[in-house]
Amino acid sequence: MSSYNGPAQYGFAERWLPRLVLAPSFLLTLVFVYGFILWNGYLSFTTSRLLPNYEWAGLAQYVTLFENERWWVAVKNLFIFGGLFIGGAMAIGILLAVLLDQKVRQEGALRTIYLYPMALSFIVTGTAWKWMLNPGLGLEKLVHDWGFTNFTFDWLVNPDMSIYTVVIAGIWQSSGFVMALFLAGLRGIDDSIIKAAQIDGASLPRIYWKIVLPALRPVFFSTLMILAHIAIKSFDLVMALTGGGPGFSSDVPATFMYSMAFTRGQMGVGAASAMMMLMTVAAIVVPYLYSELRGSRNG
Amino acid sequence: MDNQNKAWRFALYAVLLYAAVYYLLPLYVMATTSVKSMDEIRAGNLIALPMSITFDAWTKAWSTACTGVECGGLSRYFWNSVQMVIPAVLISTTLGALNGYVLSKWRFRGSELTFALILFGVFIPFQVVLLPMAQTLGWFGLARSVGGLVFVHVVFGIASTTLFFRNYYVSIPDELIKAARLDGAGFWRIFLKIVLPMSTPIVMVVLIWQFTQIWNDFLFGVVFSSGDSQPITVGLNNLANTSTSVKEYNVDMAAAIIAALPTIIVYVLAGKYFVRGLTAGAVKG
Numbered sequence: 076m077s078s079y080n081g082p083a084q085y086g087f088a089e090r091w092l093p094r095l096v097l098a099p100s101f102l103l104t105l106v107f108v109y110g111f112i113l114w115n116g117y118l119s120f121t122t123s124r125l126l127p128n129y130e131w132a133g134l135a136q137y138v139t140l141f142e143n144e145r146w147w148v149a150v151k152n153l154f155i156f157g158g159l160f161i162g163g164a165m166a167i168g169i170l171l172a173v174l175l176d177q178k179v180r181q182e183g184a185l186r187t188i189y190l191y192p193m194a195l196s197f198i199v200t201g202t203a204w205k206w207m208l209n210p211g212l213g214l215e216k217l218v219h220d221w222g223f224t225n226f227t228f229d230w231l232v233n234p235d236m237s238i239y240t241v242v243i244a245g246i247w248q249s250s251g252f253v254m255a256l257f258l259a260g261l262r263g264i265d266d267s268i269i270k271a272a273q274i275d276g277a278s279l280p281r282i283y284w285k286i287v288l289p290a291l292r293p294v295f296f297s298t299l300m301i302l303a304h305i306a307i308k309s310f311d312l313v314m315a316l317t318g319g320g321p322g323f324s325s326d327v328p329a330t331f332m333y334s335m336a337f338t339r340g341q342m343g344v345g346a347a348s349a350m351m352m353l354m355t356v357a358a359i360v361v362p363y364l365y366s367e368l369r370g371s372r373n374g
Numbered sequence: 375m376d377n378q379n380k381a382w383r384f385a386l387y388a389v390l391l392y393a394a395v396y397y398l399l400p401l402y403v404m405a406t407t408s409v410k411s412m413d414e415i416r417a418g419n420l421i422a423l424p425m426s427i428t429f430d431a432w433t434k435a436w437s438t439a440c441t442g443v444e445c446g447g448l449s450r451y452f453w454n455s456v457q458m459v460i461p462a463v464l465i466s467t468t469l470g471a472l473n474g475y476v477l478s479k480w481r482f483r484g485s486e487l488t489f490a491l492i493l494f495g496v497f498i499p500f501q502v503v504l505l506p507m508a509q510t511l512g513w514f515g516l517a518r519s520v521g522g523l524v525f526v527h528v529v530f531g532i533a534s535t536t537l538f539f540r541n542y543y544v545s546i547p548d549e550l551i552k553a554a555r556l557d558g559a560g561f562w563r564i565f566l567k568i569v570l571p572m573s574t575p576i577v578m579v580v581l582i583w584q585f586t587q588i589w590n591d592f593l594f595g596v597v598f599s600s601g602d603s604q605p606i607t608v609g610l611n612n613l614a615n616t617s618t619s620v621k622e623y624n625v626d627m628a629a630a631i632i633a634a635l636p637t638i639i640v641y642v643l644a645g646k647y648f649v650r651g652l653t654a655g656a657v658k659g
Contacts, residue, residue: 088560089560089561090482092480092561093476093480093482093561094476094482096472096473096475096476096561097472097473097476097477097485097488099469100469100472100473100492100532100536101488101491101492103529103532104491104492104495104532104533105491107503107507107529107530108494108495108498108503108533109491110506111502111503111506111507112498112502112503114505114506115502115503115505115506118505118506127505127509167393170389171390171393174386174389174390175390177386179386179387179390185390185393185394186649187642187645188394188397188398189393189394189397190645190648190649190652191397191401191638191641192397192400193648193652194586194634194637194638194640194641194648195590195634195637195638196589196590196591196592196607196633196634196637197590197592198590198592198607198610198611198633199590199610199630199633199634200400202610202611202614202626202627202629202630203400203403203404203627203630204400205614206403206404206407206623206626206627207400207403207420209623212415212416212419212420212623213420214420216419216420217419217420217421220419247396247397247400251397252652255649255652255653256652256653259653304497307499308499308500310501310592310593311592311593311607311611314592314596314611315592315610315611315614318615328501329499329501329593332501332504333501333504333593333596333597336504336505337504337597342505345505346505348501349499349501349502349504349505350502352499352501352502353498353499353501353502356497356498356499360494360497364490364493364494364497
């Protein structure tokens with residue numbers, strides 16, 4: 076508490092001005108984040124369908140939600156997409172960071188190339204991959220032209236595989252970001268540890284595996300948090316790439332909520348699914364925030 | 375030993391170059407597809423170089439392509455995004471700077487809790503505020519307008535801009551502030567004369583971060599706008615998913631590049647700050 080304002084030290088204005096400056100943002104947050112969460116929560120306990128309707132319905136909308144096959148497809152997809160997307164982006168990102176850390180030439184140029192997809196919107200990424208994965212003229216035709224005429228790649232229009240196309244595009248967009256985070260972490264490690272281990276005769280892979288990567292545990296953890304967060308929120312990529320289709324085979328909770336609340340007149344079910352998403356995020360984020368904020372106070 | 379070392383370096387560069395090709399390929403495919411004619415696209419393949427370059431797809435994407443019922447290309451959407459992004463970025467950045475300043479240099483009883491409450495806004499899945507927000511914008515008369523989008527982006531941008539500025543301002547020595555106060559400088563003068571001149575890097579980071587976030591947003595755009603107030607991302611999605619008799623992939627790709635160009639340019643010109651913004655939130659210095 077380095078700059079706490081003692082009551083006798085400064086004038087009335089000096090003491091209240093900071094609070095006054097913070098007040099608008101604080102009030103906006105209070106109303107539009109916490110107030111809206113409560114409001115949306117209340118909506119999920121009402122009979123709202125096409126229009127909001129504040130007649131109490133208890134858990135009826137949640138029952139409807141849990142009996143809806145499409146919701147479970149969306150949840151399953153989130154697990155498939157989340158797991159593969161996080162795993163894939165992590166593996167590629169960490170590998171590239173470690174390789175870039177070997178004092179390579181043109182490191183800056185390579186870094187720029189690996190990271191530029193992060194500057195694109197998921198809508199652009201989705202549009203581009205939709206064209207490349209298109210079964211008629213895209214990748215499939217390219218491989219046919221190379222002489223492999225039996226090759227088929229119809230994931231985009233195959234209900235069993237459509238969610239995996241979202242994984243491919245998602246990893247392409249976000250793995251460079253993981254690379255940037257880990258490279259920043261690697262640069263923060265003291266070189267003398269590595270030198271000492273090399274003098275002891277340890278091989279480079281062993282040094283990374285035993286010493287360097289374990290030292291990056293905090294980076295690993297926060298990257299995991301961010302990717303999980305991106306995965307749960309992912310909406311635009313699915314919309315642009317598959318539109319949740321074919322059918323609803325590549326639906327995720329975010330697209331499910333959108334279609335229930337805004338295109339299919341099932342407002343209560345939409346509100347209930349949004350609450351489920353919030354609780355999932357809160358279960359991950361609240362403990363993390365708590366440890367971060369507590370840590371920074373002692374740090 | 376030396377040979378082994380050479381082989382290892384060679385393998386290292388091979389993997390790094392292979393990765394570079396993997397990241398660049400979609401961009402290459404987008405660019406080449408956008409300057410081919412549809413006949414050539416049907417005849418050739420994904421990675422073939424264009425035999426003749428034509429910019430017809432670009433002019434069509436910009437001014438005549440159909441996006442649902444309308445057929446005016448992306449230009450209108452592009453200007454909507456420009457009108458949306460400028461005020462939204464400036465207002466949310468200004469508020470973030472002031473909040474960060476208070477939360478790091480003028481702490482009071484409860485300011486840490488206030489910060490934690492604001493910070494939670496970074497993480498909420500926005501699905502949970504869409505329905506109430508749609509109603510509220512209606513009450514304010516801001517529904518389906520660019521002004522409404524600016525408001526939404528400001529409200530939900532405050533959390534991250536505050537976080538960026540607070541974390542940066544914590545590293546400014548308190549002694550500087552104390553000394554200035556002893557000289558009789560007040561809240562605003564310290565901010566304008568001492569803190570703000572030291573803020574250039576973080577201001578760049580936040581401006582770029584917010585610009586990228588808001589320009590690339592699709593969720594708020596698709597929910598809170600319609601017809602003549604929709605941003606570029608919605609325009610692109612409408613264009614790419616409009617079912618016409620013939621799918622024109624060259625127009626889709628030109629449109630995708632148009633939508634991506636502003637953020638790509640910012641990334642190329644100020645990549646350093648972009649990376650800093652991405653890593654600032656995640657890695658504790």
